[in-house]
Amino acid sequence: QLQLQESGPGLVKPSETLSLTCTVSGGSISSSSYYWGWIRQPPGKGLEWIGSIYYSGSTYYNPSLKSRVTISVDTSKNQFSLKLSSVTAADTAVYYCARDGSGSIIWDVWGKGTTVTVSS
Amino acid sequence: QSALTQPASVSGSPGQSITISCTGTSSDVGGYNYVSWYQQHPGKAPKLMIYDVSKRPSGVSNRFSGSKSGNTASLTISGLQAEDEADYYCCSYAGSSTLGGVFGTGTKVTVL
Numbered sequence: 001q002l003q004l005q006e007s008g009p010g011l012v013k014p015s016e017t018l019s020l021t022c023t024v025s026g027g028s029i030s031s032s033s034y035y036w037g038w039i040r041q042p043p044g045k046g047l048e049w050i051g052s053i054y055y056s057g058s059t060y061y062n063p064s065l066k067s068r069v070t071i072s073v074d075t076s077k078n079q080f081s082l083k084l085s086s087v088t089a090a091d092t093a094v095y096y097c098a099r100d101g102s103g104s105i106i107w108d109v110w111g112k113g114t115t116v117t118v119s120s
Numbered sequence: 121q122s123a124l125t126q127p128a129s130v131s132g133s134p135g136q137s138i139t140i141s142c143t144g145t146s147s148d149v150g151g152y153n154y155v156s157w158y159q160q161h162p163g164k165a166p167k168l169m170i171y172d173v174s175k176r177p178s179g180v181s182n183r184f185s186g187s188k189s190g191n192t193a194s195l196t197i198s199g200l201q202a203e204d205e206a207d208y209y210c211c212s213y214a215g216s217s218t219l220g221g222v223f224g225t226g227t228k229v230t231v232l
Contacts, residue, residue, distance in 0.1 A: 037220050100220065
């Protein structure tokens with residue numbers, strides 16, 4: 001059974017870079033047809049797609065965050081990662097990693113989520 | 121790309137049917153048959169309930185159904201049960217620049 005697990009610091013200072021890793025277990029991140037992505041949810045608010053990556057390394061970012069986001073993949077470790085630079089309090093959220101089947105927004109497997117707070 | 125519009129809340133009594141709407145534009149909901157719906161209980165990760173407008177993943181109850189007309193997609197829950205009380209989000213493909221989709225504003229479903 002495929003499982004995803006987010007990891008990374010729960011507290012980041014304003015203007016610094018948020019870094020999270022998603023570890024995939026029970027399956028290979030190199031499986032064709034799947035995209036791997038990050039989605040976040042500010043406290044009490046809705047979901048927002050941050051970006052996605054294919055195992056080959058092709059990346060796709062939310063235009064509103066594109067200038068600050070980098071997503072990378074490490075197939076040897078079966079992991080993919082998120083970096084969000086120049087964070088502010090508005091970036092405080094629960095960050096989820098998830099699998100998108102076929103790139104047609106079928107987010108069918110999710111991690112449990114990790115809370116990241118931006119504060120000095 | 122703006123969030124898709126959903127009613128803030130919908131309620132119903134056990135056994136009843138309710139419908140949640142998700143309104144977008146011809147650039148997202150109306151332009152593609154790639155609408156998915158997610159159920160989220162408090163403190164939990166979202167769960168895929170419907171994809172490709174009306175398809176149900178294995179394991180999802182057939183009480184959940186999806187449809188689309190023009191720029192509005194809908195999720196219907198029939199035979200409402202207490203366990204259906206949760207937040208529901210729609211998500212639509214909106215072109216290659218937003219590969220991961222645009223989410224709706226979310227709807228809180230309350231079982232009376």
